[in-house]
Amino acid sequence: MTAPVIVLVEDDPGLRTLTSRALQGDGFEVHPAGSAPELWRVFEATPIDLVILDVMLPGTNGIDLCRQIRQRSDVPIIFVSAKNSETDRIVGLELGADDYLPKPFGTRELVARVRAVLRRGGMNRRTGSNGEGKARFDEWLVDFPRREVRSPTDAVVDLTGAEFDLLSSFLHHPQRVISRDRLMELARTRLGDPSDRSIDVLVSRLRRKLSQRDRKPPIVTVRGAGYMLNAKVQHF
Amino acid sequence: MSRAKRFSIGLIGQILAILLLAIAIEFGVSTLLYERVSRLSVRDDEAHRIAESLVVAVKLLSAAPPEQRHALADRLSTDRYIFGWRATQVPLPAGTPGLPSMRLQVTAWEPSLAETDLRLRLKSPGRSNVVIGSLHLRDGTWVEFIAPRVLEPSTFTGNRIALALVPAVALTIVGALLMHLILRPIRDLSRAASRIGHGQTIHVEERGPPDVRRLSRSFNEMQDRITELLDGRTRALAAVGHDLRTPIARLRLRTDMITEPAVRAAFDRDLIEIDAMLGSLLAYFGKDTDPEAPARADVAVMMASLADAAADEGANAVYEGPDHFELVVRRGELKRALNNLVENALHYAGNATLRLEPGNNHVVLAVEDDGPGISEAALKSVVEPFTRLDGARARNTNGLGLGLSIVDDFVRRAGGSLSLANRPEGGLRAAITLPV
Numbered sequence: 001m002t003a004p005v006i007v008l009v010e011d012d013p014g015l016r017t018l019t020s021r022a023l024q025g026d027g028f029e030v031h032p033a034g035s036a037p038e039l040w041r042v043f044e045a046t047p048i049d050l051v052i053l054d055v056m057l058p059g060t061n062g063i064d065l066c067r068q069i070r071q072r073s074d075v076p077i078i079f080v081s082a083k084n085s086e087t088d089r090i091v092g093l094e095l096g097a098d099d100y101l102p103k104p105f106g107t108r109e110l111v112a113r114v115r116a117v118l119r120r121g122g123m124n125r126r127t128g129s130n131g132e133g134k135a136r137f138d139e140w141l142v143d144f145p146r147r148e149v150r151s152p153t154d155a156v157v158d159l160t161g162a163e164f165d166l167l168s169s170f171l172h173h174p175q176r177v178i179s180r181d182r183l184m185e186l187a188r189t190r191l192g193d194p195s196d197r198s199i200d201v202l203v204s205r206l207r208r209k210l211s212q213r214d215r216k217p218p219i220v221t222v223r224g225a226g227y228m229l230n231a232k233v234q235h236f
Numbered sequence: 237m238s239r240a241k242r243f244s245i246g247l248i249g250q251i252l253a254i255l256l257l258a259i260a261i262e263f264g265v266s267t268l269l270y271e272r273v274s275r276l277s278v279r280d281d282e283a284h285r286i287a288e289s290l291v292v293a294v295k296l297l298s299a300a301p302p303e304q305r306h307a308l309a310d311r312l313s314t315d316r317y318i319f320g321w322r323a324t325q326v327p328l329p330a331g332t333p334g335l336p337s338m339r340l341q342v343t344a345w346e347p348s349l350a351e352t353d354l355r356l357r358l359k360s361p362g363r364s365n366v367v368i369g370s371l372h373l374r375d376g377t378w379v380e381f382i383a384p385r386v387l388e389p390s391t392f393t394g395n396r397i398a399l400a401l402v403p404a405v406a407l408t409i410v411g412a413l414l415m416h417l418i419l420r421p422i423r424d425l426s427r428a429a430s431r432i433g434h435g436q437t438i439h440v441e442e443r444g445p446p447d448v449r450r451l452s453r454s455f456n457e458m459q460d461r462i463t464e465l466l467d468g469r470t471r472a473l474a475a476v477g478h479d480l481r482t483p484i485a486r487l488r489l490r491t492d493m494i495t496e497p498a499v500r501a502a503f504d505r506d507l508i509e510i511d512a513m514l515g516s517l518l519a520y521f522g523k524d525t526d527p528e529a530p531a532r533a534d535v536a537v538m539m540a541s542l543a544d545a546a547a548d549e550g551a552n553a554v555y556e557g558p559d560h561f562e563l564v565v566r567r568g569e570l571k572r573a574l575n576n577l578v579e580n581a582l583h584y585a586g587n588a589t590l591r592l593e594p595g596n597n598h599v600v601l602a603v604e605d606d607g608p609g610i611s612e613a614a615l616k617s618v619v620e621p622f623t624r625l626d627g628a629r630a631r632n633t634n635g636l637g638l639g640l641s642i643v644d645d646f647v648r649r650a651g652g653s654l655s656l657a658n659r660p661e662g663g664l665r666a667a668i669t670l671p672v
Contacts, residue, residue: 012482018489056478082481104485104511106504107492155532155562158571160545205544208559209537 003029004049004118007042009065010080011035011054019052022107023114036065048075050118052101055081055092063095070096076121078113080105093145098133100145112161116168120144135171137231138218140210142171152212162187163206170219170229179226203227247418247447254414258407265403283338286383287345289317290371293381294352297321298373309379320380326370328357335367421448425455437463470521477518484511512579516638519572520645528566536561538571539590539601542578551582557592563599563672565650573646574601576639577666581605585663598652598669606663615656643668 006028010016013034020030031046033039042048051069055062066077079092082103089100098117101110120133133144139152147164149157159167169178169186183199207217218231293312297319300308305321312319320326335356343350352371359366359382369381421444428438437459442452488507494500539555546553574590581588585607593600640656643666647654652670659665 012486014486015482015489018486022489022492082478082485103481104488104507106488151534151562153532153562155534156567157534158538158541158567160541160548162548163541163544205540209534209540211559 003027005029005031005046006050006052006114007031007033007039007048008052009033009036009039009054009062010052011056019110022110025107026111026114028114036068039065039069043072048073049121050114051075051077052114053077053079053097055079055083055088063091066092066095066097076117078117089146098145099147112165116144116165119172120168135233135235137171137174137229137233138215140218142167144168149210157209159206159209162202163209166202166206167210170227171233171235174229174231174233177222177225177228183226247445250414250418250445254411254418257414258411261407261410262403265406280341283341284345286317287342287349290342290349290354290379290381291346293319293379294349294371294373297379298375302377305377316383316385318382318384320382322378322380324378325372326378326380328355328368328370329359338367418445420444421452425452428455432459473521474518477514480514481511484514516576516642520638520642528568530564530566532562532564533567533570534560535563535565535570535599535601536592538567539574539592542571542574543588543590546578546582546588552587553578553582553590554588555590555592557590558594561592561594561599563670565670566646569646570601570650573643573668574603576643577603577668580639580666581607581664584608595672597672599672600667600669602665602667604659604663604665606659606661609658609662609664610656612658615658640666 006023008016008019008023008030010019010032011034016032016034020032023030031042031048033042039051053062053066053069062079062081066079069075069077076098077096078099078101079089079097080101080103081088081092092100098120099113101113135142135144141150142148143150147161149159149164149167151157165187166183169183180196180199184195187199187202203219203221207219210219211217218229220228220230222228289312293309296312297305297308302323309319309321335358339354339356342356343354349371352373354369354371356367356369359368367383369383370378371381372378421441425440425448428440431438439456439459440452442449442456444452484507488504491500491503491507494503536555536558537560539557540559543553543555578588578590581603582605585605587605587607589604591600591602591604593602640654644654647668647670650670652668655667655669657665657667
């Protein structure tokens with residue numbers, strides 16, 4: 001399998017080099033771009049799996065650039081912004097970005113986000129969803145780009161980063177048993193050195209947070225095998 | 237505007253107008269009082285007696301030689317009527333009204349007195365009811381006549397007090413009403429002034445006399461200038477804050493290349509702390525520029541996730557309370573507020589217990605620790621911006637002393653309250669109470 005191709009659009013040369021190196025270290029093929037024209041040159045030259053885009057670029061506004069990319073392609077986009085404000089985040093996601101990463105970020109966080117978005121992109125192609133990055137199960141609504149979960153009563157339910165990633169894994173493999181080992185591997189970027197025990201704790205936390213009155217928790221334990229999301233999942 | 241100016245008479249003018257009106261009323265009421273005095277009359281038998289005494293006095297004094305007249309007048313005087321004799325005209329109190337109806341009564345009994353140029357006056361109207369009078373003898377000399385008790389005091393005193401009180405009361409009421417009206421814009425102004433500084437601009441309507449209108453206008457302009465100044469500073473600060481995040485991001489990525497784990501961890505901690513300081517600064521100054529819309533959120537899960545996220549990082553944090561509790565709230569702000577409290581607890585005590593306690597029409601979101609607590613004296617000042625405590629709580633978590641002010645600010649705008657108290661079993665309890 002060839003390495004996923006990422007275009008990194010960042011105007012700060014230092015940060016551009018460092019981010020590229022961090023991603024290359026994790027096995028990605030990175031094409032750094034310092035401006036919009038450079039981005040278009042890469043676009044023309046090779047097929048792309050993911051764009052990482054700094055919102056505050058000189059010349060072209062990152063938000064406009066995002067819109068222009070969307071007109072050409074459905075390639076996944078991760079917004080990077082130093083503003084880190086709620087409106088900024090929402091505007092970016094409305095425009096079709098797949099994730100929003102606030103500056104400053106560490107290598108671990110960056111790689112975890114990139115992997116999650118790539119996984120989701122592959123998932124969408126397989127399931128044939130139109131790629132809004134949302135999923136529904138048991139009247140619960142999950143918005144992947146916003147990393148937001150809404151309860152059947154339409155209340156926002158805050159999950160920790162690790163819990164959200166775990167839920168994402170379940171949602172992309174519904175009604176299939178996922179082994180502890182596989183879950184541990186998925187959680188590695190978050191928890192550093194996860195154990196059987198820490199996966200069990202994570203699952204029980206997620207169960208409690210998704211609990212509802214008079215209803216069995218959607219995540220069931222399959223003895224000796226692992227865990228399973230026992231619900232119909234609809235991606236759209 | 238210019239037309240209003242031309243017709244307006246100014247604050248001083250209006251106050252003068254009130255004074256003028258007061259004087260006019262006083263004048264009017266006094267005139268009325270004198271009019272009443274002029275209609276004063278005495279009982280018939282009293283008039284009869286006065287007439288007889290006057291006739292006797294005139295006859296006796298006319299018959300006596302001039303050098304004996306003083307003594308004779310003294311002898312004629314009783315404690316009811318006092319007589320005196322003068323070679324020249326008797327000086328009657330100036331400006332006092334005559335008593336025409338009383339004179340008519342007297343001359344009706346003794347018509348001869350009409351020829352003596354009888355004059356009757358009230359000595360000091362409104363205050364006493366002493367009647368003073370004069371008449372002249374045939375040889376051109378004068379008789380003075382004082383009757384202290386002829387007018388009935390019972391009926392007159394009541395009237396007198398009422399009449400004296402009416403203008404006073406009326407003037408007080410009218411004056412107070414007018415002043416109230418004139419000073420209304422100033423009261424509006426002071427009310428507006430006391431509301432300024434709580435995050436919203438209050439424009440005062442420019443009305444009233446020109447002086448007050450000018451004051452209102454300067455007030456509005458001053459407010460605009462202050463807002464502009466603050467906005468400028470906030471924008472500059474926000475820009476610097478955002479710009480700083482790029483070099484911090486570089487440092488964080490470089491830190492990941494450090495091979496020595498202990499050094500890398502130390503670098504990471506420092507960078508996370510710097511970023512937290514920036515974050516709290518931007519949150520503190522940006523709260524007005526980017527307000528969040530309230531939305532329904534599960535606050536119980538939020539608190540549990542805060543505890544879990546801290547626990548994932550190796551901290552000693554737990555959540556105790558119901559599994560679910562939904563509330564319409566500014567979610568991002570509440571999360572930041574709770575996070576600040578948790579960070580404080582972890583920093584000063586090394587542990588944090590988050591509790592959600594539902595009430596009848598409120599909910600308490602508390603963060604407790606078993607650390608050193610805060611001295612009673614410092615409990616009030618810790619919510620002030622940029623406050624750092626001495627001793628055990630030497631440094632606020634985010635390093636700038638903004639943590640608790642951000643919490644306090646959020647809670648106030650959410651219509652709730654923040655309370656900080658030392659727990660009897662030791663440690664601090666920070667409790668946010670929000671209406672449900």
